[in-house]
Amino acid sequence: MHVNETLSYFIKPEWISPQYMIEFFSKNPNIRFVSLFGIDIVGHDTDEKIPKQIFLDKLEDIFLDKPFLQTDGSSIALSSLAKLNDCKVDMIADRYATWYVDYNPENIDAQSQRPVGTLRIPAFLYHNGIPIGSRALLKKGERLFKETLMKHIVQAGFLEKWSINEKIADIGITIGTELEFWVKTPMLNAQISQLQTAQSMQENYWQRTKGKVRTALEQSLTLMELYGLKPEMGHKEVGGVKASIGKSGDLSVVMEQIEVDWKFSSNPVEAADKELLARIMIKETFRRNGLEVSFQAKPIEDVAGNGEHIHIGVCLKTQSGKAYNLFSPFEKDSYLSIFGYGALMGILKHYDILGAFVSPTNDALNRLKPDFEAPVSSVCSLGTSPNQPSRNRTVLIGLISDLENEMARRFEFRAANPHTNLYICLPAMFMCMLDGMTYALTSEKDEKALLNEVSKQPGEYFGYLDPNHAYRAEKNIFTDYTEEERERLFGISPKTVFELINSLRKSDWNHAYLEEVFSLAFVDSYCDYMLERWRKETVQRLIPHRIESIRTSLLALPDDPRSKKGKLAIEQLADLLIRDTENQMSLRTRIQEAARDGDYELLSMTYQAFIQTHEDLKQCIRNYEDNIVY
Helix, strand or coil: CCEECCEECEECHHHCCHHHHHHHHHHCCCEEEEEEECECCCCCECCEEEEHHHHHHCHHHHHCCCCCEEEEHHHCCCHHHCCCCCCEEEEEECCCCCEEEEEEEEEECCCCCCEEEEEEEEEEEEECCEECCHHHHHHHHHHHHHHHHHHHHHHCCHHHHCCCCCCEEEEEEEEECEEEEEEECCCCCCCHHHHHHHHHCCCCCCCCCCHHHHHHHHHHHHHHHHCCCCEEEEEEEEEEEEEEECCCCCEEEEEEEEEEEECCECCHHHHHHHHHHHHHHHHHHHHHCCCEEECCCCCCCCCCCCCCCEEEEEEEEECCCCEEECCCCCCCCCCCCHHHHHHHHHHHHCHHHHHHHHCCCHHHHHHCCCCCCCCCCCCEECCCECCECCCCCCCCEEEECCCCCHHHCEEEECCCCCCCCHHHHHHHHHHHHHHHHHHHHHCCCCHHHHHHHHCCCCCCCCCCCCCCCCCECCCCCCCCCCHHHHHHHHCCCCCCHHHHHHHHHHCCCCCHHHHHHCCHHHHHHHHHHHHHHHHHHHHHHHHHHHHHHHHHHHHCCCCCHHHHHHHHHHHHHHHHHCCCCCCCCCHHHHHHHHHHHCCHHHHHHHHHHHHHHHHHHHHHHHHHHHCCCC
8 A cells, every 4th residue: 555644545456455455444434435447448437436335345246356336338338239228237346457546635534634535446347248348458459469479489589589598477568658638727718820829939848837737737746656657747738828917916817738748557458547547637636726628639729739649669578587678679770670660560551440449539530630740641750770769750650769778669659649548549559560570470571671661662562561652751741741742652541530430341350360359249339339429429519619610700700891702702611611502502411411311421521521611711711801901
């Protein structure tokens, strides 16, 4: 039990036993509740709070891995995995994970004068005896990755090459994530132009935090330390505008972007749990300081979004405790080992499948656009030379290396965002990597030959990567290539959730490793849920929001009789977007009809046309207003 002053913050898995739990609650009377949290298919965590005595009365079930609590599967995102007429879902505690205490500083226990706490226990979701939640998928994916890779290591003679004369203890997977988020004063909406200007001039990046933001950030880092997350950094990100000072002397108007980092985890499930915990504690800490936090991928249009870059490395651990980085090259003047090249190529080749588990929402795709340091193409960077590590922040995945620390060699995957479901994204990544590693080893190619394949040009085929595309770029893919060049070299990226999910479905789910983790029933349910969620959000939230924005803009538009041509162009675009006539059906109505008919492909195309036309309208309005002299 980790104790700071009078509070316990977490329980490590090696401590968990019936006797320990009885003593734990006896020593912490202010911890009054227990909550088992499971993770559904989109990353939502359940919170089923019960009095601690009910937990203690059923303590034996916890240690027999019996269902402890139940939840209504139709009320969380499980789609057809738990239908309305058969929706009972059992929850089984994960005894091999860290359990955390969630305190409520606004509810003080009268007897102990300490905040009331809830012990949050991660749990697996079961339906009719079958695991269906995201947590089980990550556990299964990690196990399959390690078992298969262990076989490859032995078969490839890796131990002999490295002169390792002792037995392998484990395959280590290191996962590091980070959180970017926007923080603002409640109800504040800064002008987009101000945010864009501040971003382009880099006025906020790495600047000193002040006032309530500084206090909330420092409190968050302190709290993360108490919970064992080992924070490494907290700083301003690129987005934001200078805060205003109110009459009291405090910073009363806040709108800025923050990033928080913490130490990597050697356990993928723990990494996902910690990311979830960090989100909760950061949001609550800033809220207590009177500030709103948004972890949306793109909370503000045309301004930098929030990323969650995933750092991933793989090492071999021996029984004596030594560790060998499996991505480290064996040959001189090489970027990666055979394992490393294989892992990289697996992600690049199968990103059409992987992307459906990384960015399956409108919000996520809104971030993946040029000019905002977010990837738009399936392309990698290795650096200008093996002896000069570089870092290209415009690609999907890049090699991170440190010439003085070989264990730091890893990949940075840049497409994820704070709401990416790591419990599904990570096992999908593992299986894609495993597919590429299997190819690299069975092809019997050396590191130089694999580098040539990663560095191929369109029209070349070496046995694995698509002959139609290139997969490596050391240039800035936003400024050094036109949009046409990017698409010709690296392929056309999905623009809507339908295109993402359609790529997954068109794959016929014939990926050998992925099939072993993600069942066909799961994939069907996942696709159905994501498409239906996309349809509802598009028709019931996004389009009405844009229409309201259009009407507000038109009502506020000044009348300038000298700019009749500009006013006519605005009216024509507004008609195309909103107004039905005898000769023309508006894009709004076409979207509604496509959604009603379940024609997702037509909905996708019409929605893209609506967005583009709306952008044209906004530009016309800006031009019109700029031309008004008085």
